[in-house]
Amino acid sequence: MKLAEALIARADYQKRIEQLKKRIHMNLKIQEGDEPSEDPNEMLSELAEIRQELTSLIKKINRTNCEIRFDDERTLADALTERDQLVDQRSLLSKVVDEASQQVGRYSQSEIRIVSTVNVKAIQKQVDHLSKAYREMDTKIQGMNWNIDLLD
Incomplete structure (x- = not known):
């Protein structure tokens, strides 16, 4: 199998x-x-x-x-752990981008202005980088899964 x-x-x-x-x-x-x-x-x-x-x-x-070796440095279990961490980090940063990007409307000049405390553009680049790293790692893992025989 x-x-x-x-x-x-x-x-x-x-x-x-x-x-x-x-x-x-x-x-x-x-x-x-x-x-x-x-x-x-x-x-x-x-x-x-x-x-x-x-x-x-x-x-x-x-x-x-x-x-099973994923590469010269890691086992497949190591790669799975790293992939899970990529997903968690990407999810967190994606939520940060969503929250920081929301516009708060002001009805008059006298109302308090709300501004973002983070650089949304830079964090979005991190999200994109993590997404790419996840896709590449997941693709390799999925490919390996169909070529590896289950050990008893």
């Missing part, structure tokens, strides 16, 4: 777990004399099995990410 396939399977397991949780919750209590539409005990057993499979898969994914 390729790493990308394992990541897709992980997402599928996570969705199935969330769906099962909702279905279990909906069938925990019924009116006396009625039958639940699904047996919560069966779903709890299925949930336990899926969690066990998911745990095993996540361990293999983590092991693979820690063993």
